[in-house]
Amino acid sequence: MSPSRPIFRRTALAETLVRDLAGESLVDYSSGMFLAAPRRTGKSTFLNNDLVPACVQRGWLPVYVDLWSDRDTDPAELISGAIGTALAVFEGTLAKTAKKAGIDKINLLRTLSWDFTRPQLPAGTTLAQALAVLHQVAGQMVILIIDEAQHALNSAGGLNAMFALKAARDQLNRGDRPDGLRLVFTGSSRDKLANLVLKSKQPFYGASITPFPLLGRDFVEFITQVWNSRLADSNQFKVDDLEDAFERVGRRPEMLGKLLAEVSVGLGAAGNLGALLRTGALNHQAGVWSDYESAWNDLSPLQQAVLAVMAGRALGGQPFTPFSEQTLADVNRTLERQQAEPNASTPNVQKALDALREKELVWKANRGEYALEDASMAEWLVKGSLA
Known part of the structure; x- marks a missing residue:
């Protein structure tokens, strides 16, 4: 977020979710963790900056894929590509040895025939097979994090991938391997995510959807301090003013940043930043609602x-x-x-x-x-x- 790009850490939230995934809380997420919050409220930033590092500290192997990153590609391909990339890390040593001998393919644990000239999983390889091999070669519990998971429902291939992940979960979390795989799904719409869990014919029937906590006042205090450090002592933002603005823009950090940039650059050394900030926030909200009204009237x-x-x-x-x-x-x-x-x-x-x-x-x-x-x-x- 301009004027600099500070990273606001949500360490406590990450630790809570990691404990939940580990089965150390009263909530059972062994069937899958589903987190829902509106777009641009900080989910992806949290996943990459907080949850992934927390998983690494636990000795787990996080694999992250964003289904929103390429909406023209089938979600199943994005998921298999992420798993393939994770597998390739562990293939490095074997690959170098094989290539020195002039071999393009080797069998990985006698399960997959891996072609080093291709970035994707080998043809015919199921996600369950690939995740089982990844778990075995890594020697770690795999945490597969699928951001904007609702996009998997847009195609038959994506939906089949969800059923394949369910099969992988069941295979890797049974018998003497209770900690092979955990699945984390996020979505910008609770209603859309619900299409994965509510009905008996859906892949994760019975799992619950958890509201992802929006950024709170501690984030507002952090941002206030960052911005005020770049402004004159006589020209400072107040935490309460930023809190009001943040609420009005739907607690979306990027939108708050745009408001702050407009106010601070436009005013220069002027003093009444708070009042203009509130006006800017109201104008932003009115603009968003105006778009809705225009669509509605049509x-x-x-x-x-x-x-x-x-x-x-x-x-x-x-x-x-x-x-x-x-x-x-x-x-x-x-x-x-x-x-x-x-x-x-x-x-x-x-x-x-x-x-x-x-x-x-x-x-x-x-x-x-x-x-x-x-x-x-x-x-x-x-x-x-x-x-």
Whole structure:
């Protein structure tokens, strides 16, 4: 975060999650740890700067992959590529020996035929096989961290990869090998992550989703100190002002940084930074909500009603079943309140959902479940347009 790039450490949170993964707390994450929080609230930064080092200190082998990093690549390929890269580290010594002898392939633990000219896993290799070999050659528990895991639901290959990871988990955490593999999944939407755990046909049925703790006042105090060290003594930010601004931008560090840069650069040596900061934060929030309003006004009454019912379900922690009698009735009731024709039916709602997907307001999982593309839009829908 400008003016410098300080690293705010969340050591206590990392230690708590590591203890949970180790089975040292009352919560059992052996089936998988699912952490949900909105985008740009610091999840990926925490994973790389805090959780991964904490795992290393425990003597574990963390493997990190971000499914958001390349949305044009099948999630299954991204996951296998990350595992392949981790395996390659342990192949180094064997690879050099083999290449000196003019050999391009060697058998790794008589399980995988590894081709050193290719970065991916060998063709036909399952994720369970690859993770089992990685665990064996490393001699460590593997912590596979999948950031923005909900993108795995966008393709059949990604969903199959989730089932493959479940199989690997079951294989490596049984018998005399209870500590072979732990899985950590993060997502920017609790509703989307829920598509991995809520139904019996989903790969991690029965696992729970944990809200990822947003950055707190200690982060605000840290950032205040960093920025004030670059400003004149007569031109200082106040912690309470930054706390107010941080809350208004959804506790998103990058957005707070932009506000601070605009205020500090624009004011120079002026004194009333706090008041202008609060104005800037309000303007930012108004700008975000203005984008929502613009998208909302472009929708048909039926599309608005469907989106409103989805928002209500999301904020209430309830699943959205688009074609149930209750949902159709709720959509029609919303239309009546809008003084529009109550024309919700299965075909009409399907058309509305298709249109909302095209406008990138609604997301559809590979198995047909729907969720808001931007989870924070639910708050505006309930508190703003529907107030």
